[in-house]
Amino acid sequence: MGDGTTNIGAWHESLNMAKLYQLPIIYFIVNNGYGMGLKVERGSAEPDLYKKGCAFRMHGERVEGRDILATRDAVRRLRQRAEEEGEPAILEAMSYRFRGHSVVDPARYRSEEEVRQGRADDPIQRYAHALSEAGLIDEDWIRQTTDRVEREVQEAIEFANNSDNPRIEDLFDFMYATPVANMPSKEDALEAARIAGMEV
Ligand SMILES: Cc1ncc(C[n+]2csc(CCOP(=O)(O)OP(=O)(O)O)c2C)c(N)n1
Numbered sequence: 795m796g797d798g799t800t801n802i803g804a805w806h807e808s809l810n811m812a813k814l815y816q817l818p819i820i821y822f823i824v825n826n827g828y829g830m831g832l833k834v835e836r837g838s839a840e841p842d843l844y845k846k847g848c849a850f851r852m853h854g855e856r857v858e859g860r861d862i863l864a865t866r867d868a869v870r871r872l873r874q875r876a877e878e879e880g881e882p883a884i885l886e887a888m889s890y891r892f893r894g895h896s897v898v899d900p901a902r903y904r905s906e907e908e909v910r911q912g913r914a915d916d917p918i919q920r921y922a923h924a925l926s927e928a929g930l931i932d933e934d935w936i937r938q939t940t941d942r943v944e945r946e947v948q949e950a951i952e953f954a955n956n957s958d959n960p961r962i963e964d965l966f967d968f969m970y971a972t973p974v975a976n977m978p979s980k981e982d983a984l985e986a987a988r989i990a991g992m993e994v
Contacts, residue, residue: 798829813850816880826891844886859887860917
């Protein structure tokens with residue numbers, strides 16, 4: 795989840811239930827410094843987000859999220875605890891948001907210098923560097939992989955642009971693993987669309 799989620803009441807209720815019922819859950823928070831345009835320190839009375847489970851006696855810790863291996867190790871450890879001891883935990887992965895919250899957010903609430911510094915610590919480049927240092931990959935491999943991924947992404951964008959819009963009656967398909975009580979049926983969705991004046 796994002797850091798913004800940790801200020802919502804439902805999240806705190808979920809922590810309480812997870813601890814009471816000893817559910818094997820890892821709450822993995824990506825703390826990228828901002829919830830929409832709000833700095834974490836301005837939106838959360840406790841900006842050390844991993845501490846937010848203390849009211850429920852839930853273990854929490856922070857990891858450098860830009861360090862892929864450190865993050866993997868922390869998740870492994872907490873996963874083992876969750877599975878073997880039924881101990882839920884919070885893991886806060888520190889990060890930085892390169893762009894605005896969405897395409898309509900020009901991110902004027904932060905300086906260009908801050909963004910420049912944040913971008914300088916790119917986790918993908920950091921890991922590529924670590925792999926190069928270990929002699930596992932070289933410049934050629936990095937270039938070829940970058941080109942291949944770029945091609946794949948462009949193809950996916952073209953596929954999406956050339957596809958028909960989804961149908962309104964398919965709105966709830968593939969959203970939940972199990973049936974949800976009171977979920978609108980396809981007929982309800984169609985009826986709502988008709989009432990809204992859409993052609994269905
Ligand atoms: C239940 C709910 N409340 C409020 C919102 C409105 N909202 C959309 S994004 C957001 C903040 C998200 O913050 P974060 O997860 O840190 O995402 P980031 O800004 O880093 O993309 C809020 C409050 C929402 N989508 N859902």
